[in-house]
Amino acid sequence: MGQDVWSRFVSGGGELMLVSAVGTVIGVAAGTLLGIVAGIARNLVSRTVGYLIDFLLVFPALVLMLLLLARAGDAPIVIIGLIALSSLAAVARVMWSATREIASRDFILATRAYRYGWWRVIVGEVLPNLSSLVLVALPYQFAMATGGVATLNFLGYGASSNAPGWGVMILQNKDGLGVQPWGVILPALTIALVCVGVNLMADGMRRVLARTSEGGGQ
Template sequence: MTIEIAPGTPVARRPWRRLPGRVWAGAALAAPVVVIAVFGGFLAPHAPTDYVGAAFQGPGAGAPLGTDNLGHDVLSRLLCGGGLLLWPAVAATAVSVLCGGALGLVAGCSRGRAGEWIPRVVDVLLAFPALVLILMLMARAPSSTGLVVVSCALVLTPGAFRIMRVAAGEVAVRDFVAAARALGLGRIAVIRREILPNVTAPLFVLIPMQFIAATGLITVVNFLGLGVSGFTPSWGVMIMENKDGLVVAPLGVLAPVVAIAVLCVGINLVSDGIAAHLSRAAAAADS
């Protein structure tokens, strides 16, 4: 559902104070994990590489969540490792949404060669399985976080492109867009002033979807030992390192798994709630 706006008319304010309850529930779930990821390093009782006991010990006074496979404090590594997953996921999401969204807007609004050739180029990326493409790109620099971000963004760009192309194509055929073109507005001005404000609902769904996908990809890549080096306490690395001790010391695996799951569920709830809210606002505007 899109909101039709006459050319040159500003987008009306939406009643954000009436957001669905799932938005607040999702924010309540995701916010603590985000805080831990951003500020956890300042709260860790030990350095992530400090040895505090024997391997795979249960919770104790010096290690509230027990120790990992090398005797490091699981809690300290959990607090220090969240940012190593969060920031690359945010960066990959931003790059994929900007690149894929921009290409999708151009392709959805173009009736010429751009609208035909851009999808063909993007389809080339879809010919490769996501994880295989990432592993191919990282073969030369397996410990590069920047390359992880670029690889994940490249894999996620086709999804952003398709969603924004469909959304922009639906808006581009509306009468107010034709009127804007008749007034002499260029393609970029039409996209910026008339089409982009009317694809906010798909955009609010796209960004969390891309972030959740990026989080999963980066976790898998880190689990395989790529994108990190040494004893880096990324949550994906923690899962990989402690999988052998799952029976005797499960918190080394369960703690990062639960943190990732809670973050993704919370963001998904926020996304669904905002999308539903914007759809209701669009229906009210159309009526």
């Protein structure tokens, strides 16, 4: 009570965006590397990673986060790790499927015939062909992470009751929605706009990169 809504709103978005961005970058990077390695391996490693990814994708992300938070605590570093784990599974599945398709192409078979090392094949041949997928995955996973962190804050995890986070603002002001709605509407609307806007940006990037790829192949 008596706290300025605008000041809390402006200062509350910083930590939310930072946690979401760091978790997303770590998750996308780790998921890309894991998916590529598993896609190239095509042996027990590939199957094991595939089963692990499928388990993480089938298990509800929010439920998994809540279970882990109950054991590990809700420090910001833990939230970042959970966001990274969630992004890792989704990105690794996409990269795994794309890498398996690329691994059957002639230029990859040629590198194997010349006995190039795995790291050289990954960095020099596979990763450049997956760069468009990585660029699209980053904003999409960031939007998912933003919604996830805000949800956890609303449920009371990852931010103290005095923190000016957007999820905390919604939690604290929901009972006074009929009296002073801006304490709820402003952060909720901003979270929705961020998620929708970033998703639209990711879709636009995907279309542009697809056109560029088609043009380069002609």
